[in-house]
Amino acid sequence: MVWLRRTTHYLFIVVVAVNSTLLTINAGDYIFYTDWMWTSFVVFSISQSTMLVVGAIYYMLFTGVPGTATYYATIMTIYTWVAKGAWFALGYPYDFIVVPIWIPSAMLLDLTYWATRRNKHAAIIIGGTLVGLSMPLFNMVNLLLIRDPLEVAFKYPRPTLPAYMTPIEPQVGKFYNSPVALGAGAGAVLSVPIAALGAKLNTWTYRWMA
Numbered sequence: 341m342v343w344l345r346r347t348t349h350y351l352f353i354v355v356v357a358v359n360s361t362l363l364t365i366n367a368g369d370y371i372f373y374t375d376w377m378w379t380s381f382v383v384f385s386i387s388q389s390t391m392l393v394v395g396a397i398y399y400m401l402f403t404g405v406p407g408t409a410t411y412y413a414t415i416m417t418i419y420t421w422v423a424k425g426a427w428f429a430l431g432y433p434y435d436f437i438v439v440p441i442w443i444p445s446a447m448l449l450d451l452t453y454w455a456t457r458r459n460k461h462a463a464i465i466i467g468g469t470l471v472g473l474s475m476p477l478f479n480m481v482n483l484l485l486i487r488d489p490l491e492v493a494f495k496y497p498r499p500t501l502p503a504y505m506t507p508i509e510p511q512v513g514k515f516y517n518s519p520v521a522l523g524a525g526a527g528a529v530l531s532v533p534i535a536a537l538g539a540k541l542n543t544w545t546y547r548w549m550a
Contacts, residue, residue: 353399353408354415381483385476385523388440390534392416393471396446397463398538406454413446435486441478445471460539468535472527476520 396409417439424437449467456462 353403353412381476381480381519382523382526384440385479385519385527386530388442388479389445389472389475389527389531392442392445392475393449393468393531393535394538394541396449396471396538397467397535398541400450400453400463401460401539401542404458406450406458409446409449409453410443413442416442438483438486441475441482444478445474448474464535464539465532468532469528471535472529472531473524475527476523480520 392413396412399412400406400408402408420437420439424439427437428434448470449463452467452470453459453463456466
């Protein structure tokens with residue numbers, strides 16, 4: 341029975357990670373497309389770091405196994421690459437969808453949990469902060485390696501994008517001159533309470549299972 345429960349737990353993680361990916365895309369669909377990426381980077385950073393940390397810490401504490409957060413992020417990454425491949429198969433360029441860099445941040449969360457000997461509060465405070473700080477850095481490096489977002493946008497506008505939302509001019513620096521710094525700062529602050537929420541979900545889950 342132990343192996344069955346353990347298998348069920350990991351299958352549950354797979355299902356929720358896939359659904360998290362769908363929620364992430366649907367919550368800010370345009371954020372995933374390079375035509376709006378630069379203008380929305382701060383919002384993107386906050387949404388991605390909080391979405392990652394709430395699910396990752398929930399399942400890491402649920403299983404009690406360091407490495408579960410990375411497993412969770414890997415599933416999200418694979419699922420989004422499948423979506424990217426689907427768009428590519430439809431004739432859109434390889435850079436049309438940008439896959440967020442979740443895995444390194446999740447590894448930092450796992451490392452915190454392991455290094456503090458599975459201390460839940462350290463995982464919430466230190467791990468949550470590290471996720472919020474690192475996500476914008478990794479994702480900006482990722483964006484710098486692709487083609488110019490506006491170039492892609494003008495050549496390949498989204499078929500479902502309304503005419504009034506079509507990019508007409510560069511929007512770089514719309515929020516601040518340093519979207520990475522702002523995203524990292526806001527993400528670090530917000531990821532900690534969201535991580536605490538993910539940890540609290542364990543209490544509710546155990547009560548439900550009882």
